[in-house]
Amino acid sequence: MSRHHADAMPHVNTDRLWQWHMRMARFGATGRGGVNRPALSTDDIELHKQIALWARERKFDVEIDDYGNQFMRRPGTDENCAPLVSGSHSDSQPTGGRFDGISGVLAALEAVEVMEEARIRTRHPLEIVIWNNEEGVRFRPTQMGSAVYAGHARLGPLQAAVDPQGVSLETEVDRLRQAVDFASERSLGKPFAGYLELHIEQGPILEEEQIDIGIVTSIQGTRKFEVQILGEAAHAGTTPSRNRRDALVDAVNVVKALQILFYDPLDLVRFTIGQFEVKPGALAVVPDNVFFTIDFRHHEDAVLKSLGDQVKAVCEDAAERCNVSVTETRNAHSENFPKSVQKIVETACSARGYTYRYLPSGAGHDARYLNAFCPSGMVFIPCRNGISHNEAEYADPAALAKGAQIVADTLLMLDEQLAS
Amino acid sequence: MSRHHADAMPHVNTDRLWQWHMRMARFGATGRGGVNRPALSTDDIELHKQIALWARERKFDVEIDDYGNQFMRRPGTDENCAPLVSGSHSDSQPTGGRFDGISGVLAALEAVEVMEEARIRTRHPLEIVIWNNEEGVRFRPTQMGSAVYAGHARLGPLQAAVDPQGVSLETEVDRLRQAVDFASERSLGKPFAGYLELHIEQGPILEEEQIDIGIVTSIQGTRKFEVQILGEAAHAGTTPSRNRRDALVDAVNVVKALQILFYDPLDLVRFTIGQFEVKPGALAVVPDNVFFTIDFRHHEDAVLKSLGDQVKAVCEDAAERCNVSVTETRNAHSENFPKSVQKIVETACSARGYTYRYLPSGAGHDARYLNAFCPSGMVFIPCRNGISHNEAEYADPAALAKGAQIVADTLLMLDEQLAS
Numbered sequence: 001m002s003r004h005h006a007d008a009m010p011h012v013n014t015d016r017l018w019q020w021h022m023r024m025a026r027f028g029a030t031g032r033g034g035v036n037r038p039a040l041s042t043d044d045i046e047l048h049k050q051i052a053l054w055a056r057e058r059k060f061d062v063e064i065d066d067y068g069n070q071f072m073r074r075p076g077t078d079e080n081c082a083p084l085v086s087g088s089h090s091d092s093q094p095t096g097g098r099f100d101g102i103s104g105v106l107a108a109l110e111a112v113e114v115m116e117e118a119r120i121r122t123r124h125p126l127e128i129v130i131w132n133n134e135e136g137v138r139f140r141p142t143q144m145g146s147a148v149y150a151g152h153a154r155l156g157p158l159q160a161a162v163d164p165q166g167v168s169l170e171t172e173v174d175r176l177r178q179a180v181d182f183a184s185e186r187s188l189g190k191p192f193a194g195y196l197e198l199h200i201e202q203g204p205i206l207e208e209e210q211i212d213i214g215i216v217t218s219i220q221g222t223r224k225f226e227v228q229i230l231g232e233a234a235h236a237g238t239t240p241s242r243n244r245r246d247a248l249v250d251a252v253n254v255v256k257a258l259q260i261l262f263y264d265p266l267d268l269v270r271f272t273i274g275q276f277e278v279k280p281g282a283l284a285v286v287p288d289n290v291f292f293t294i295d296f297r298h299h300e301d302a303v304l305k306s307l308g309d310q311v312k313a314v315c316e317d318a319a320e321r322c323n324v325s326v327t328e329t330r331n332a333h334s335e336n337f338p339k340s341v342q343k344i345v346e347t348a349c350s351a352r353g354y355t356y357r358y359l360p361s362g363a364g365h366d367a368r369y370l371n372a373f374c375p376s377g378m379v380f381i382p383c384r385n386g387i388s389h390n391e392a393e394y395a396d397p398a399a400l401a402k403g404a405q406i407v408a409d410t411l412l413m414l415d416e417q418l419a420s
Numbered sequence: 421m422s423r424h425h426a427d428a429m430p431h432v433n434t435d436r437l438w439q440w441h442m443r444m445a446r447f448g449a450t451g452r453g454g455v456n457r458p459a460l461s462t463d464d465i466e467l468h469k470q471i472a473l474w475a476r477e478r479k480f481d482v483e484i485d486d487y488g489n490q491f492m493r494r495p496g497t498d499e500n501c502a503p504l505v506s507g508s509h510s511d512s513q514p515t516g517g518r519f520d521g522i523s524g525v526l527a528a529l530e531a532v533e534v535m536e537e538a539r540i541r542t543r544h545p546l547e548i549v550i551w552n553n554e555e556g557v558r559f560r561p562t563q564m565g566s567a568v569y570a571g572h573a574r575l576g577p578l579q580a581a582v583d584p585q586g587v588s589l590e591t592e593v594d595r596l597r598q599a600v601d602f603a604s605e606r607s608l609g610k611p612f613a614g615y616l617e618l619h620i621e622q623g624p625i626l627e628e629e630q631i632d633i634g635i636v637t638s639i640q641g642t643r644k645f646e647v648q649i650l651g652e653a654a655h656a657g658t659t660p661s662r663n664r665r666d667a668l669v670d671a672v673n674v675v676k677a678l679q680i681l682f683y684d685p686l687d688l689v690r691f692t693i694g695q696f697e698v699k700p701g702a703l704a705v706v707p708d709n710v711f712f713t714i715d716f717r718h719h720e721d722a723v724l725k726s727l728g729d730q731v732k733a734v735c736e737d738a739a740e741r742c743n744v745s746v747t748e749t750r751n752a753h754s755e756n757f758p759k760s761v762q763k764i765v766e767t768a769c770s771a772r773g774y775t776y777r778y779l780p781s782g783a784g785h786d787a788r789y790l791n792a793f794c795p796s797g798m799v800f801i802p803c804r805n806g807i808s809h810n811e812a813e814y815a816d817p818a819a820l821a822k823g824a825q826i827v828a829d830t831l832l833m834l835d836e837q838l839a840s
Contacts, residue, residue: 203658220657224703235808236692236715237640238623238782241684243806248693252675259669264661272656273668274703278696283644283713285694293703295656362658386663388655 009409010118014401017110021400023050024090024106025098034391035098038163039091039133040068040172045179047090047102048130051109052180055128058116063186066159068132068173069145071186074112076125076415082193082374083125084414086111086407089134089145089366096135097393099200099383103400105130107198107379110401111408122415124193131366132173138163146366149188150373192374194341194414197367198403199378200395204386205359212354212402214380215345219361219368220270220299221334223308226291227254227315231322233280233288244286248278250322251290257318261310262296269307270297270362299360301334334360335368341377344417348409354402363388375418379406429829430538434821437530441820443470444510444526445518454811455518458583459511459553460488460592465599467510467522468550471529472600475548478536483606486579488552488593489565491606494532496545496835502613502794503545504834506531506827509554509565509786516555517813519620519803523820525550527618527799530821531828542835544613551786552593558583566786569608570793612794614761614834617787618823619798620815624806625779632774632822634800635765639781639788640690640719641754643728646711647674647735651742653700653708664706668698670742671710677738681730682716689727690717690782719780721754754780755788761797761830764837768829774822783808795838799826 027047028037037044048070052062055072063071073083088104108128115122131149136142139161147153161169177183201207206214231245255273262271272295279289294311298304312326342358349356361378370376381403384394447467448457457464468490472482475492483491493503508524528548535542551569556562559581567573581589597603621627626634651665675693682691692715699709714731718724732746762778769776781798790796801823804814 201658202655203660204663205660222657234806235622235783236694237642237690237717237784238621238808239690239806240623240625240687241689242687243624246692248675248696249679252672252679255668255672256676259672267660267662269661270657270659271661272666272704272706274656274705274707275701276668276696276698276707277701281695281697283694284692284715286692287694287696295704297657363655364657386654386659388658 009120009412010114012110012114012401012404012408014397017106017401017404018397020106020109021098021103024102028092030095030391032391034393035092035096036094037090037092037096038138039135040138040176044090045176048176049179051105051130052183054109056182062180062183064177064180064183065149065186065188066173067145067148067188068169068176069149069186070130070180070183072128074126076123077121078123079125081124082191083127084122084194084411084418085127085129085192086196086411087129087131088197088199089131091133091135091138093135093137093389095391097388097390099393099395100202100388101134103200103395103403104198107400107404107407110404111411114408120412122412124415124418126411134366139169143364143366143369146369150369151189152369192370193418195367195370195374195376196407196410196414197365197378198407199365199380200383200388200393201380201386202363202383202388206380206382207384207386209357210355211357211382212399213349213356213406215342215356215358216337216361216378216380217342217358218299218334218336219364220297221301221304222295222297222330222332223304223328224296224330225294225311226327226329227294228325229254229290229319229322231288234286236284236286239286245321246286247290247322248287250319251292253320254315254318254324257314258294258311261307261314268298269303297362299334304334335371337371337377338375341375344413345377345379345406345410348406348413351409352405354406379403379410429540429832430534432530432534432821432824432828434817437526437821437824438817440526440529441518441523444522448512450515450811452811454813455512455516456514457510457512457516458558459555460596464510465596468596469599471525471550472603474529476602482600482603484597484600484603485569485606485608486593487565487568487608488589488596489569489606490550490600490603492548494546496543497541498543499545501544502611503547504542504614504831504838505547505549505612506616506831507549507551508617508619509551511553511555511558513555513557513809515811517808517810519813519815520622520808521554523620523815523823524618527820527824527827530824531831534828540832542832544835544838546831554786559589563784563786563789566789570789571609572789612790613838615787615790615794615796616827616830616834617785617798618827619785619800620803620808620813621800621806622783622803622808626800626802627804627806629777630775631777631802632819633765633769633776633826635762635776635778636757636781636798636800637762637778638719638754638756639784640717641721641724642715642717642750642752643724643748644716644750645714645731646747646749647714648745649674649710649739649742651708654706656704656706659706665741666706667710667742668707670739671712673740674735674738674744677734678714678731681727681734688718689723717782719754724754755791757791757797758795761795764833765797765799765826765830768826768833771829772825774826797830799823799830
């Protein structure tokens with residue numbers, strides 16, 4: 001293993017990286033400091049084109065696949081090697097921020113730019129990727145582009161996906177190809193040598209602990225449930241407690257029991273009741289119907305199983321007078337990144353003197369689907385107050401630069417260590 | 421005190437009373453066993469006219485006041501006496517039953533009919549009243565007719581009240597007067613010697629205890645509150661518990677604390693959370709906003725005060741991380757009927773060998789506003805499963821007859837005992 005490449009890696013350019021962020025933030029800017037950039041909207045296509053033009057100026061090939069994933073390829077010294085790929089997504093939530101997704105694309109871009117400037121060659125080709133439709137806002141499901149690319153979803157039904165206005169994904173991919181008319185076709189599933197993705201943490205841990213880099217151990221698994229509680233409506237003034245079958249009273253009992261089930265002194269369990277609806281919803285009428293959702297996540301599959309498997313019984317036992325039904329709507333296991341890749345990121349942090357910690361990802365990311373496809377890893381950087389999916393989302397220029405630096409350094413080390 | 425009148429009182433006619441109910445149930449019949457009879461709708465006006473025609477056949481005066489309250493007057497032997505009045509309302513909830521309100525009107529009608537047949541004369545004139553707009557569905561507020569008549573509400577704003585289609589109360593009272601064109605004007609506030617109202621219980625107690633007659637001690641007071649809990653929205657996957665300000669978590673804490681406050685082993689407290697709204701209401705977002713209502717009722721003002729005065733502090737103390745604001749939207753004291761009238765009802769029950777019990781009224785009734793106007797009382801009869809404000813509402817013909825009998829007997833005793 002030759003060390004000279006990584007040692008030779010110069011610093012990324014903090015200002016240039018920040019300017020890239022500010023340029024990209026104009027596409028879909030909301031006027032309140034955020035962005036609204038649906039997947040393959042005109043704004044999003046313009047963004048893709050800007051990055052494709054940057055690549056063309058450097059004589060990199062640009063490729064677009066049938067799902068609108070766009071790849072910018074810097075050649076390697078051994079073109080028989082599969083590429084090392086880094087990037088993320090460019091679409092946003094309706095009131096999204098300027099960093100979610102795009103910062104991972106720009107970290108990869110800056111890493112490649114620095115290698116260009118320093119004339120550092122890698123054995124593997126390096127590819128910057130923009131995954132399409134990660135947020136799942138315009139088309140369903142989330143992480144569509146990466147899931148299809150890596151073979152997790154079948155082609156037909158997803159390509160026919162339409163947005164709420166009835167515009168199909170296929171139509172919009174055609175529009176992207178027209179805008180980036182110098183791009184060539186990319187086959188889905190074309191192999192990667194490795195995948196690395198930078199993302200803002202979207203949580204408060206790194207900022208609270210004043211840590212530069214999060215080394216992502218896993219994308220936590222999730223189980224989702226719907227709970228329906230049926231009682232009997234009654235007159236609030238005349239009906240004694242003993243005659244009531246109050247759905248809200250039992251719902252509160254059920255929620256309390258679930259809180260006990262999911263209580264975790266380590267604070268690693270994520271348990272949320274986000275939707276909670278009470279009917280008929282009249283001041284003087286005892287409610288007969290409560291519906292609520294459970295969003296449960298954990299990075300260990302054993303915990304997902306042991307706690308998740310108790311949900312139904314806990315709900316049923318806690319209800320005293322009403323009928324309870326529990327439906328599981330999703331069960332996705334935890335995705336663990338290989339320790340070898342995590343270790344390389346750690347080495348990169350140590351070499352730069354950056355502080356780091358290992359942590360699981362609470363949110364889902366494109367890297368979830370790449371992990372079974374090639375050796376994969378993720379790098380988190382802090383974001384202010386952990387706020388994301390919000391126009392107030394903010395990441396510091398220095399934090400973005402440190403993240404891009406680790407992406408650059410890690411890519412070089414992966415280039416040395418990974419097979420072709 | 422002469423006993424001969426009450427002793428002489430013959431039995432009411434069970435079949436005739438039931439037939440009256442079934443005739444009245446045709447006005448606004450829903451086809452599903454219930455009625456939809458908004459105040460002074462065409463159906464309701466037709467009902468008024470039928471009863472007015474019955475009165476005219478017996479040469480009773482019919483009077484209508486400016487709020488659409490209609491009085492049918494059987495003369496007394498001493499026309500210097502103020503009338504003894506009995507009745508209730510004829511309007512219904514949108515999916516109402518065939519007994520709520522109208523059974524009180526018909527009990528008074530049957531009582532008078534039996535006196536006519538038996539040629540029993542009373543010293544006081546006897547009046548059957550149909551109060552207008554008790555339900556408060558078509559016009560606001562509830563119990564409008566009786567409240568205005570007894571001087572609890574000012575004339576101007578209420579008379580200008582309009583229904584959801586913009587039709588004014590005044591217009592509809594004119595329509596009633598045209599339909600009942602033989603009615604004369606009644607002045608608001610014209611004195612009563614006494615007031616007696618029969619109503620279905622709208623609760624399960626009499627039926628459960630297999631009791632014929634409820635002697636109503638009071639109309640329980642009520643305090644109503646709105647509680648607003650404000651936290652902070654956050655990502656369900658990434659935000660640790662320690663960083664959350666989950667409005668639903670605190671709302672559940674607040675509800676639990678309120679349940680402890682209002683817990684009553686005697687089961688006389690009526691505590692209901694009927695409206696409960698959670699925002700933003702998305703599966704994967706920690707809620708930042710919960711709004712709920714409290715409907716609290718009790719027949720003792722001391723309990724209303726002691727518990728109601730603690731609501732604000734209990735809510736504020738129970739919330740651990742969110743901001744809580746509590747607004748009291750209504751505070752109506754308990755209305756206690758005079759023991760003298762209750763005692764006469766008890767005597768009537770004993771004389772007939774009917775089972776009875778004392779109980780407070782959970783719901784509001786027109787008698788609430790008459791009680792400060794003249795000596796007043798209420799008689800409850802059982803209804804099936806305590807169900808009311810529902811098309812399934814049902815009262816047994818025999819139960820209706822026993823109630824009307826007690827109205828008749830009590831009116832005769834009041835006639836003997838009350839001053840002019």
